[in-house]
Amino acid sequence: MEKLLKLLKNNARLTNAELAVMLGKTEAEVAADIDKLEKDGIITGYTAIVDEAVYDPNSVTALIELKVTPQSQSGYDDIAKSIAAYEQVESVRLMSGAYDILVSVTGTNIREVSRFVAENLAAIDAVQSTATHFLLRSYKVNGISVTADENDERGLMFP
Amino acid sequence: MIDYNKLLSPAIVNMKPSGIRKFFDIAQQLEGVISLGVGEPDFKTPWVVRHEAINVLEKGRTTYTANAGLVELRQEISNYFDRRIGVHYDPKDEIIVTVGGSEGIDLCLRSVITPGDEVLVVQPSFVCYSPIVTLCGGVAVPIETKAENEFRLTAEELREKITEKTKLLVLPFPNNPTGAIMRKEDLEEIAEVLRGTDIFVLSDEIYSELTYSGKHVSIASLPDMRERTIVINGFSKAYAMTGWRLGIAAAPREIISQMLKLHQYAIMSSPTVSQFAAITALRECDEDIAKMRDEYDMRRRYLVDAFNKLGLDCFTPRGAFYVFPCIRSTGLSSSDFCEKLVYSKKVAVVPGNAFGDCGEGFVRVSYAYSLNHLREAVKRIGEFLEELKNGSIV
Secondary structure (H helix, E strand, C coil): CHHHHHHHHHCCCCCHHHHHHHHCCCHHHHHHHHHHHHHCCCCCCCCCCCCHHHHCCCCEEEEEEEEECCECCCECHHHHHHHHCCCCEEEEEECCCCCCEEEEEEECCHHHHHHHHHHHHCCCCCEEEEEEEECCCCCEECCEECCCCCCCCCCCECC | CCCHHHHCCHHHHCCCCCCCHHHHHHHHHCCCCEECECCCCCCCCCHHHHHHHHHHHHCCCCCCCCCCCCHHHHHHHHHHHHHHCCCCCCCCCCEEEECHHHHHHHHHHHHHCCCCCEEEEEECCCCCHHHHHHHCCCEEEEEECCHHHCCCCCHHHHHHHCCCCEEEEEECCCCCCCCCCCCHHHHHHHHHHHCCCCCEEEEECCCCCCECCCCCCCHHHCCCCHHHEEEEEECCCCCCCHHHCCEEEECCHHHHHHHHHHHHHHCCCCCHHHHHHHHHHHHHCHHHHHHHHHHHHHHHHHHHHHHHHCCCCCCCCCECCEECCECHHHCCCHHHHHHHHHHHHCEECEEHHHHCHHHCCEEEEECCCCHHHHHHHHHHHHHHHHHHHCCCCC
16 A cells, blocks of 8 residues: 555556556556555555746745634534635644644735735634745655756766 | 877777767767667665765875775675675675776776686676777677576576686676576576686676565575676665775685785775765665665556557566667668667667677667656657668658
8 A cells, every 4th residue: 555655645646557567566456455555544645746947937836824712512623624724725734833824825926825814814803923934946746856856966877 | 100000009909999989979969869769767766875975084084094995985895795695794804995886897907717617607798898808818608698598697698708817707687788697496496507617707796785576586596606796786776876986806815815906006995085975875875775776666667557558569678777679570680789879869878789799789878867767768669660660860
């Protein structure tokens, strides 16, 4: 399973036939393994890694730290879930440390993201403060390097 | 004007340059070539090893070491042989830390060969054996292994080539370029032919850690074979340490003491920083080796399957990081195949005959590349074969 996961994490578009060959299993076994990983909630989805900066050079992504007053019944859950409901929000995570919730947001320009923070996040009653960090450049996302391949310094041919 | 060709050593002037030079030059001048041509790992040296080298530099440990190598390193190498091949070499006087496996091969051949001696060289194989044999005044006698035997050396093939002049057998397994290995029972057959003779064995085991089914077996571990065997190994392939230039020669002290004289005069001692780092490699990196081996193994399975599906027969190699598909079905020679492939699809592979005449009809494909790189190359080779068939490449 570990090898299968590693292969899929690197390239989820490998076919079951290709995976089977590399793992020395049958296609049916690979299909069953993947099925189990999905059913057990280990694989929760498949996604494309998009370099937003190439796709839309004007787009901006921000990481926003929120300090939040926990609610008496639900703690952080309700607040986190209501933030997660916004379409422009890409991830919401409860954190240990100096702040409580980390939100990532992508917008078509800085003004749009700023407005979202001011009008939608900071306005929530339980949110005590926000700190917004704009992302400058990504080097690795989800374990995959997203910069141009490192130069192969090896010669083209060697006996 | 000096006529250098008249003045320089004829033995060297007449030495043939490596057979892949021509393709290297072609590949070099084309843009966008993707290569499957290298013989070194694509992994970086494990971080702990690199870190140890940095520490050593910071401490300024930059002097020569003992000629044979750091005592501590030789002890670790001795432990390594104990646990990996089950043969004991005394760290005191049966091990030399060399500048790559290549130096060990050179030391061994020069220490053993008397002019006129015949040296049996299993082929296809790495390119350095025969030229050095010739330089020593020996006669290199190729033993051609065959695809139908999965490129293993058989007792029969060996027996046929032995004469009263035979001094040494070069036994390079796991094999570059074929990826063949010798199982214990195969080695036992070979050992049986050699027992009771005065024939030495140079067992080049540089790819020993890259063995994919079962454990690597050294011929030195078989009864009565240690006394006649010089084991060559090193850090380049197993630990992804090619540039550190560090190899190992191990043999009975009577042989090592002769090799050490040459090493002492030609090299003095192997690179000190590399030697310290190698101690860390031997102590801490068994897991890194296993990870790299697993990764190579998946690529190996992928490529064997891919080539067979493309109609290029490819036996399943069990060692090293090469596959050796047969390209005879295209009607092309190895050289023509490689040349047309690199010009039309910009994929560089190495013609099999660069590793001995019997490699004709095959090409060597390295899988020391990422899976995505291999997939792109396979796609292009598929297009190439299709275009050959429908006549758009002539």
